[in-house]
Amino acid sequence: MANGGRQLFCRVITPQRMVFDGQADRVVVRISDGELGVLADHAPVVSTVVPWDVRILQGDETTVFATSYGFFRVADNLVQILVEEAQAAEEIDIDQAEHQVEQAERELSEISEAAEDEEDVDRIREDIERRRRIGENFARVAREYREDS
Amino acid sequence: MASLKDLQRQIQSVRNTAKTTNALQTVSGVKFRKAEARVRNSRPYAENMQQMMQDIARKAQDSKNLLLIGREQVNTVAVATMTADRGLCGGFNAQVLRRTMRFRREQEGELKQVALGRKSIAFFRFRRIRLEETLSGFSDSPSYEKAVEVGRLLTGLFEEEEADAVYLVYNRFESAMVQTPVVTRLLPAAPDEDQEDQQHGDDPLAAFEFIPGVDEILTDLIPKYVETVVWQAMLESAAGEHGARMTAMKSATDNANEMADNLTRQMNKARQAQITQEILEIAAGAEALGS
Numbered sequence: 001m002a003n004g005g006r007q008l009f010c011r012v013i014t015p016q017r018m019v020f021d022g023q024a025d026r027v028v029v030r031i032s033d034g035e036l037g038v039l040a041d042h043a044p045v046v047s048t049v050v051p052w053d054v055r056i057l058q059g060d061e062t063t064v065f066a067t068s069y070g071f072f073r074v075a076d077n078l079v080q081i082l083v084e085e086a087q088a089a090e091e092i093d094i095d096q097a098e099h100q101v102e103q104a105e106r107e108l109s110e111i112s113e114a115a116e117d118e119e120d121v122d123r124i125r126e127d128i129e130r131r132r133r134i135g136e137n138f139a140r141v142a143r144e145y146r147e148d149s
Numbered sequence: 150m151a152s153l154k155d156l157q158r159q160i161q162s163v164r165n166t167a168k169t170t171n172a173l174q175t176v177s178g179v180k181f182r183k184a185e186a187r188v189r190n191s192r193p194y195a196e197n198m199q200q201m202m203q204d205i206a207r208k209a210q211d212s213k214n215l216l217l218i219g220r221e222q223v224n225t226v227a228v229a230t231m232t233a234d235r236g237l238c239g240g241f242n243a244q245v246l247r248r249t250m251r252f253r254r255e256q257e258g259e260l261k262q263v264a265l266g267r268k269s270i271a272f273f274r275f276r277r278i279r280l281e282e283t284l285s286g287f288s289d290s291p292s293y294e295k296a297v298e299v300g301r302l303l304t305g306l307f308e309e310e311e312a313d314a315v316y317l318v319y320n321r322f323e324s325a326m327v328q329t330p331v332v333t334r335l336l337p338a339a340p341d342e343d344q345e346d347q348q349h350g351d352d353p354l355a356a357f358e359f360i361p362g363v364d365e366i367l368t369d370l371i372p373k374y375v376e377t378v379v380w381q382a383m384l385e386s387a388a389g390e391h392g393a394r395m396t397a398m399k400s401a402t403d404n405a406n407e408m409a410d411n412l413t414r415q416m417n418k419a420r421q422a423q424i425t426q427e428i429l430e431i432a433a434g435a436e437a438l439g440s
Contacts, residue, residue, distance in 0.1 A: 013197060015293050015380055017190035032361050046205060047360040048369050071370065073201055075357070080197050084293070 008040040010056050010079040012065055012086050019086045020056065020063065027079045028055040031072050044075040049083055051137035053145070064089040066141035068134040085134065089145035092138050100135030104128045153423065156416040160409055167405035173237065174398035180289070181325060181391035188322055188388045195381040202374045206339045209363045216304070216371045219337030220313045225259045227281065227312035228252060229303055229335075230273075231319040231382055232266035233390040234288040239397035241320060241328060241390055242268040248330035249318045261312055265299065266386075281306065288390060291383035299383075300376035307336045319382040325392035335378055338371050 010027045012020035027038045030052035036045075049070040056063040070083030107128045111121060206217060230249045232242045246269065253260055262278050264270040267285045274280070282302055287295040306312045315336040320328040359366055 011193070011197075013194045015191055015194050015296075015377065016187075018193050032365070044357045045360060046201065046357055046366060048366055069369075071198075071201060071366075071373070073197075073204075080201075082194060082197055082201070 006040045006077070008038065008042075008077050008079065010081070012054060012056075012067075012081045012083070014083060014086050019065065019088070022056075022058070024056045024058050024079070026057040028057070029072055029079075029081060036072075038074055038079055040077055042074050042077075042079075045073070047072045049081060051134050053089070053137075053141045054081055054086070064141065064145045066092060066138045068137075069130065087138065089141050092142035094139055094142045097135045097138035097142065101132050101139065104132035104135060108132070153416060153419050156412055156419060160412045160416065163405050163409045163412065167402050167409065170398045170401040170405060174395055174402055177391050177395040177398060181388065181395050184290075184384070184388035184391050185322075188384045191381060191384050195377050198374055198377040202338060202370065203340050204357065205359070205363060205366060205370065208357060208359065209367060212364060212367060214364060214367050214371070215337070216307065217337055217339050217367055219339070223258055223313040225261060225312045225314075226256050227261040227263060227303070227306045227315045228256075229263035229265055229299075229315070229317045230269045231317065231386050232264075232269040232272070232288070233386070234267040234285055236268060237397060238390055238394035241393035241397075242266075242272075244328075245269075245318055245320050245330040246272050248332065252316065252318060252332050258313070261306070263303065263306075281311070287383065288387060291380070291387055293380055296380035296383055297376050300372065300379045303335055303379070304372055304375050317379065317382055319386045320389040322385040322389040322392065325396055328389035328393055333378060333382075335375050336371075338374055 008024050008027065010020060010022065010024040011018060025039075029036055029038070030050055031045075031047040032050065033047075035052075036047075049067060049072045051066075051068055054065045054067055056065075065086045065088055067081070067083040068085040070081065072082075073080045108125065111125055111128070209217060212218060228249060230245060232245055236242065253262075261281045262273055264273050264280050264283045265285065266288045270280065270283045270285060284295075284299060284302070303315050303317075307315050314334065316332055317335050318330065318332050321331045322328055
């Protein structure tokens with residue numbers, strides 16, 4: 001860790017693996033109250049992450065990840081982004097992401113018909129809704145940042 | 150002394166056993182390497198999640214979040230025990246079950262048992278211990294979705310006041326040879342106080358800003374934290390299981406081979422004895438005829 005140094009480091013971590021671990025000049029992430037740009041020596045913050053893109057700028061290079069929900073922490077020039085899913089923009093399978101959205105929408109329409117236990121239904125609906133939003137976000141990021149499109 | 154035929158049959162049977170255990174060893178070896186990599190890759194997430202939980206728990210000491218601070222009276226304790234689905238892995242399952250029984254004896258309140266993994270289910274059923282919930286089929290190669298399912302189930306026990314504390318007993322993976330059974334408290338999620346005081350003398354956390362607020366983050370964080378601990382436990386347990394099976398099968402193969410060698414030696418001795426016997430008989434017979 002770069003204690004006191006002016007170099008910012010960034011880590012994007014999922015339950016499966018560390019998807020990014022490296023230096024950064026600037027990190028842009030969407031936390032619960034909007035987009036946050038982090039430069040070196042940023043004040044310590046803990047927050048939640050909503051599905052959007054995480055942009056890591058280093059020199060002329062920008063690395064973009066689409067993420068799901070998760071958590072954000074910055075302290076001692078180390079940015080940690082903990083999310084359940086994160087994929088580099090160029091690695092996203094658009095078809096799969098769209099399929100996820102379609103499936104979620106179908107499930108949403110089915111669930112309202114078969115409503116029984118209300119509390120459970122609310123919970124399930126929220127789950128599906130989250131999945132839909134994550135899928136949508138992945139597809140959007142892929143389209144927006146893919147070089148060949 | 151066993152007859153030649155018997156010995157031959159025994160050797161064949163031991164050799165066959167060695168073949169089976171050797172095959173199991175190879176399969177477990179492959180699975181073990183995969184599972185070990187998964188544990189290693191997932192550790193950063195779990196460690197960071199734990200750290201975040203600690204940071205925020207210290208900041209949130211006056212929080213009213215029951216999942217964090219717990220209820221005043223702990224009357225019922227839920228214990229979830231995680232084993233493998235299958236056996237043939239040495240003391241792997243037994244040691245975690247033994248640890249569970251010890252933990253249960255140490256508790257004063259009412260106990261509720263949750264069994265994760267087929268061996269665990271069978272163990273408690275056999276002892277006629279009532280099972281609150283059972284889940285299995287994931288020990289070989291756990292998925293995060295399963296961890297979410299288990300995490301929710303356990304959080305649910307606390308939220309619905311079925312239990313005032315939730316503990317998880319599982320095998321922590323150290324190496325292929327060593328797995329240590331551990332007990333961790335999942336809920337309430339606040340870290341043990343004595344432990345954290347030692348770690349952080351100064352308090353850099355006063356400066357932390359929590360957006361939107363400590364309580365809002367806690368509401369999201371605690372269920373995720375529980376899922377993460379369960380997920381990590383599943384991966385540790387899976388790596389431990391394959392490692393334990395690999396080690397157990399290796400010693401089984403070695404033992405079988407040694408036994409086959411010994412039996413072969415015995416058989417050779419028996420054969421020689423038989424030949425000597427026959428020669429003696431022939432010689433005696435010839436002498437009788439010649440005289």
